[in-house]
Amino acid sequence: MPRPIARVLALLELLQSGGTRTASELADRLDVDERTVRHYVGHLVDLDVPVEAVRGRYGGYRLSPGYRMPPLMLGDDEALAVLLGLVAGRRTRLTTAAGTASETAAAKIRRVLPERLRTRLDAVLDALAFTAPPGEAVTPESGVLLPVADAVTHHRPISIRYTDRNGRGSERTLHPHGLVAHAGKWYVTGADLTSGQERTLRLDRITDVRTLPGSFEPPAGLDPAERVLTGLATAPYRHEVTLRVQGTAEHIRTRLPPSVAIVEELPAPETPDGADPRAEPRVRVEMRVDRLDWLPAVLASLDRPFVIERPDELRGLVEAFAARLGHCARAEHS
Incomplete structure (x- = not known):
């Protein structure tokens, strides 16, 4: 295929991915100058592809709303990637379409695949297992x-x-x-x-x-992901928990991820000569939770000395948990 035609098709594919693309962005992706991009856009318009020019600071080119894509041509690897993406998205609750749209999309792709490839892909999907059951989807429109x-x-x-x-x-x-x-x-x-x-x-x-x-x-x-995790960890809940733990922040976060707790490193204890370089690292842990009953087992799994600053109720739960463990350890075999 001549290179100009291939680039015109590549331009169409970029525009079909959605949104408005600037002329400079398209020129970089196609390895041409902006004047050539405008020339390629003219080719698409001549073929009755509804390309719109958007003016302004964030202007560029986009396809008119409602434009339908032509039939897809997928290779083996591309078809497998698409189907696995649909299945994984549905299982991990990250599908964004309402109802059974991901299932119907997968069915449409399967229907147009050659029999040889469809059989092989079905074998992959039939053999594939997930470590967690699918949950109820909470997805945006x-x-x-x-x-x-x-x-x-x-x-x-x-x-x-x-x-x-x-x-x-x-x-x-x-x-x-x-x-x-x-x-x-x-x-x-x-x-x-x-x-x-x-x-x-x-x-x-x-x-x-x-x-x-x-x-x-x-x-x-700005880090939006970090903002979300911090927001979840500091959201208002029934109990506010504060601990001091002897250990590194890295170790504590293996049991208490950012969405659960805020972990802050504490300075080393002071001596007459300044900070003690031999002191074990310490962290302060802050959490907001609706229930406390799950925390004693998690704190035990840290395998590090800790001090509960608040609430007092958590101290009693940890003592009761330790007593149950001791009773089980002393129990005779039946």
Whole structure:
């Protein structure tokens, strides 16, 4: 195939991946200059492919909404990657389409595969086992996910309707900073202009997304995933737990990940000559939990000395847990 034709098809494939692509981005991906990109766009328009030119700071080229893709041509590796992605997404609750869309998409792909390849892929799927059972999906609507993702990418403010965990609804203006998938749920982090605070919001509780005029500049060095994990660890719960543990932060986080606890390294104890370099490392652990009954076993699994600063109720649970372990260790074999 002549290179210009191959690049025109590559341009179409880039545009079909969604969103608005700038001329400079397309030129870099196609290894041509921006003038040639405009020439290739003209070829697509001549072929009745509805390419739109978007003006403005974040302008570029995109396909008109509702444009249908031509038939796909997938190689063996590509077909396997797509089907495994659909299956894994459904099992890990990270599918974003409502209902059985991922199942129907997989069925459509299977129907157009050659018999030889379909049989081999079915053998993979039949033999594949997962270590955890599938959970109930908590997924956003595509009508929410897509405009939020576009606003994150192009730094555009959005207006949303949000329902909190107590069922209270509100309207908010948000500067969205990032999308994060965690533990089967989707979150957006950003600056909530309505409350004046940084917020982490679940996408499945958002409706009526509208893109607002203008743009914003996101904070430098922002890590949306870290923001979500910290937000989950500091969310209001029934009990606030604080511990001092003798050990490294790295070791503690193997049992208490960032979504569960905030782990802070403590300075070495002071001596008349300054900090003691021989002292064991220590950390402070802070958690917010609805229940305390699971913590004694986790603290025992740390295999490190610890001091409970609060709450007093946790001390009693740890003592009772230790007594049960001692009783079991002393029990005679029946």
